[in-house]
Amino acid sequence: MTPTLAQLDRCFQRILPGVIATADADGVPNVNYVSQLVVVDERHLALSYQFATKTRANLAANPRAALEVYDPLTLDAYRLELRLARVETAGPSFDLLAARITALASHTGLADVFKLRAAYVCEVLAIERRAGFIAGPDVAPPPARDPLAEAAGLMRVSERIAAAADLDGLLVGALAALADGFGFHHGRILVPDGDGRLVTIASHGYADGAGGEVRVGEGLIGVVAQTRRLVRALGIDADLRYARELRAEIARGAGASRLAPEVPLPGLPDARSQLALPLLAHDRLLGVLALESRDTLTFAQWHEPFLQVLANQIALSMEHMAERDDDEPPAPSLAPPPLAHRARTFCYYANDDCVFVDDAYLVRNVPGKILWKLLRAFAADGRTAWSNRELRLDPTLGLPALKDNLESRLILLRKRLADKCPELALVPTRRGHFRLEVACRPTLIERASA
Amino acid sequence: MRTPRRRATYEFAKRSYEFTNRGRASRAARAYHRRVPTLAPPMSPAQVAFVEQAVAILVGTCDPAGLPEAVRGVAVMIAPDRTRATVLVPEAIAARTLANLRANPRLAVTTADLPTFGTVQLKGDVTAVRAATPDEQPLADRHRARFAREFAWAGAALLAARPVATAPCVALELSVTAIHTAAPDPLTP
Numbered sequence: 107m108t109p110t111l112a113q114l115d116r117c118f119q120r121i122l123p124g125v126i127a128t129a130d131a132d133g134v135p136n137v138n139y140v141s142q143l144v145v146v147d148e149r150h151l152a153l154s155y156q157f158a159t160k161t162r163a164n165l166a167a168n169p170r171a172a173l174e175v176y177d178p179l180t181l182d183a184y185r186l187e188l189r190l191a192r193v194e195t196a197g198p199s200f201d202l203l204a205a206r207i208t209a210l211a212s213h214t215g216l217a218d219v220f221k222l223r224a225a226y227v228c229e230v231l232a233i234e235r236r237a238g239f240i241a242g243p244d245v246a247p248p249p250a251r252d253p254l255a256e257a258a259g260l261m262r263v264s265e266r267i268a269a270a271a272d273l274d275g276l277l278v279g280a281l282a283a284l285a286d287g288f289g290f291h292h293g294r295i296l297v298p299d300g301d302g303r304l305v306t307i308a309s310h311g312y313a314d315g316a317g318g319e320v321r322v323g324e325g326l327i328g329v330v331a332q333t334r335r336l337v338r339a340l341g342i343d344a345d346l347r348y349a350r351e352l353r354a355e356i357a358r359g360a361g362a363s364r365l366a367p368e369v370p371l372p373g374l375p376d377a378r379s380q381l382a383l384p385l386l387a388h389d390r391l392l393g394v395l396a397l398e399s400r401d402t403l404t405f406a407q408w409h410e411p412f413l414q415v416l417a418n419q420i421a422l423s424m425e426h427m428a429e430r431d432d433d434e435p436p437a438p439s440l441a442p443p444p445l446a447h448r449a450r451t452f453c454y455y456a457n458d459d460c461v462f463v464d465d466a467y468l469v470r471n472v473p474g475k476i477l478w479k480l481l482r483a484f485a486a487d488g489r490t491a492w493s494n495r496e497l498r499l500d501p502t503l504g505l506p507a508l509k510d511n512l513e514s515r516l517i518l519l520r521k522r523l524a525d526k527c528p529e530l531a532l533v534p535t536r537r538g539h540f541r542l543e544v545a546c547r548p549t550l551i552e553r554a555s556a
Numbered sequence: 557m558r559t560p561r562r563r564a565t566y567e568f569a570k571r572s573y574e575f576t577n578r579g580r581a582s583r584a585a586r587a588y589h590r591r592v593p594t595l596a597p598p599m600s601p602a603q604v605a606f607v608e609q610a611v612a613i614l615v616g617t618c619d620p621a622g623l624p625e626a627v628r629g630v631a632v633m634i635a636p637d638r639t640r641a642t643v644l645v646p647e648a649i650a651a652r653t654l655a656n657l658r659a660n661p662r663l664a665v666t667t668a669d670l671p672t673f674g675t676v677q678l679k680g681d682v683t684a685v686r687a688a689t690p691d692e693q694p695l696a697d698r699h700r701a702r703f704a705r706e707f708a709w710a711g712a713a714l715l716a717a718r719p720v721a722t723a724p725c726v727a728l729e730l731s732v733t734a735i736h737t738a739a740p741d742p743l744t745p
Contacts, residue, residue, distance in 0.1 A: 127626035137616030238648025242718035
C-alpha cells in the first residue's frame with residue numbers, strides 16, 4: 107500500500123538524514139542531503155532554501171527531483187518523486203520553515219548567516235517503499251493511536267483547567283495534566299514581561315523549576331512568541347551539531363564578525379525534541395506553552411492541532427481569570443507578624459523599574475513596580491492586604507487599561523520572591539486578593555538610576 | 557600525436573561509448589559520447605582518504621526524461637591514478653539507477669563525513685557496470701558499521717535487527733570529470 111505524506115511525517119523530521127537528487131538541463135545529476143522539509147498538504151512538500159546550492163540551481167533548470175527518506179522507527183527507505191510546483195517567499199509553509207530555521211540559528215549565533223530565503227514547494231508525484239534497502243525481517247509498524255485514550259487525555263486536561271481556582275492553579279494544573287495524560291513530562295509556560303522578554307511563571311518536570319527568561323525572537327520559544335505560530339522541532343541534537351560545525355567553519359574563515367554568541371538552550375540541556383505553542387486570546391499573545399523531551403519522537407504531527415486546542419483553552423481561561431476579580435474590598439491587614447532579625451535592603455531604580463535586594467537583582471518592570479508599591483505601603487503603615495482590582499486601578503503601575511495580564515505578573519513576582527528573597531511572600535487569601543508576608547526587617551532605598 | 561592525458565581521455569570516451577551502446581542508448585546519450593569529456597585532475601591523497609572512508613555514500617543518476625534518482629551506495633574505491641572510482645551499490649535497490657545509466661552514463665557520488673558535515677562529490681561518467689568481485693564485497697559489508705554511525709539515533713538494537721543490505725552489489729566504474737568539495741560553511745564557495 108502506498109503511504110501518504112502524513113504517514114511519513116516522522117521521515118521528514120531530519121532525525122535520519124534524507125537524500126535529494128536533482129539534475130541540470132543536460133541530465134547531469136547532483137545528489138546531497140536534504141535540508142528542512144515540511145508537509146504542505148496531502149500532495150505537496152516544501153523544501154527549505156538557505157544557501158545558493160547546486161540543488162537549487164538544478165531545480166530552477168529542471169523541476170524534477172527524487173527524494174529518499176528514512177523511517178527512524180523501522181529504518182525503511184521511501185522514494186518520493188517530486189516536481190517543483192512553486193517557490194514561496196511568504197505564506198504558511200515559508201513561515202513554518204523560517205520559524206524552525208530562525209530558532210536554530212538564534213540558538214547558535216547564526217542568525218545573520220543561516221536564514222530561510224525561500225520555500226520550494228514540490229508536488230509529490232509518487233511515493234514507494236524502497237524494497238531491499240534493509241536486509242532484516244520486517245518490523246511491526248508502531249501501534250496505531252487510540253482515539254479513546256486521546257479523548258480521555260484531552261478531557262483530563264480540560265477538567266484540570268476548568269477546576270482551577272486561580273491562575274497559578276490553572277497553569278500548574280494544566281502542565282501536570284499534560285504530563286499525566288500524554289507523557290509530556292517537561293513543560294513550562296512563559297508570559298511576556300512587556301520588555302521584549304518572556305519569563306517562566308509555571309513549570310513541570312524540572313528539578314530547578316526551569317526559571318529563566320527568553321528574548322522574543324530568540325530560540326524556539328522566542329520565535330513562537332514572535333511569529334505566534336506553533337513550532338515542532340525534532341532531532342534538535344543533530345540540528346545543533348550541524349549548526350555548530352557551520353559556526354566553527356565560519357569562525358575559522360572570514361565570516362567570524364557575522365557570528366553572535368551562542369544562546370544556551372533553556373530547560374533540558376539534552377532535549378531532542380521541542381514543541382512550543384502560542385497562548386492566544388483574541389489575537390493577543392498571553393504566553394507560550396513550551397514542551398520538550400529527551401526522546402526525539404515524543405511529539406507527533408497529530409499532537410499539533412490537538413495541543414493547539416488545549417493551548418487555546420488555557421489562554422481563554424487565563425484571560426477569563428483576569429476579568430473575574432472579586433469586587434469586595436480587601437480584608438483589613440492582619441497585625442504584622444514579629445519580624446525576624448535578618449535585615450534586607452531593597453533598592454528601587456526608577457529609570458528602569460528594577461528592584462535589587464542586598465545588591466542582587468530581584469525583579470523589574472511591572473512586577474518591580476508592584477513590589478515597590480507593596481513594600482512602601484508596608485514600611486509606611488504596616489499594610490499587608492491587597493486586592494488585584496486595587497493594583498489594576500493604580501495608574502502609577504503602568505498597566506494597560508484592558509487585558510493587563512496582572513495575574514501573570516503577580517505569579518512571576520511570587521516565584522521571584524520564593525527564589526531570591528523568601529523573606530517576602532505574596533499569599534493568596536481569596537479570589538483576587540493576597541497578603542504580603544514579611545519575615546525580615548526591610549530597608550528601602552529609591553534611586554533615579556544605577 | 558596524443559599526449560598521455562589526451563590518450564586517457566580518448567580511451568575513456570571510447571569505453572563510455574561502448575558501454576552505453578551495449579544497452580539501449582538514447583540518441584542524446586550517443587550524441588553526448590561523441591564529444592570528449594575532460595577528465596578532472598587527479599584527486600589529492602586527502603580527497604582519496606575522505607572518499608574511501610566516508611560515513612555516507614549518496615549516488616545520483618538521471619533518466620533521459622530528466623527524472624533523477626538517489627540511492628545509497630555502500631563503498632567507493634579510488635583507482636591508483638586517482639581519476640577513476642568504483643562505486644558499489646546493493647543490487648536490490650539499483651534497478652532504476654542501472655536503467656538510468658544505460659541511457660545516460662552521468663553519475664554523481666557524494667561522500668559525507670558526519671562529524672564535520674563536509675562532503676566531497678565526484679561527478680563523471682560510468683564506463684562499466686559489473687557485479688562486485690569477491691574481493692570488493694567485504695568493503696561493502698564494512699559499510700554497515702558506518703551506516704550505524706550515520707543512523708545512530710535509530711538505536712543499536714534496531715540497527716542490529718534490521719541491517720542495511722550490502723550484498724550482492726553492482727560495481728559502477730566511474731571516470732571522474734569533476735570534484736566538488738564542500739565544508740558546511742556557506743560563505744566558502
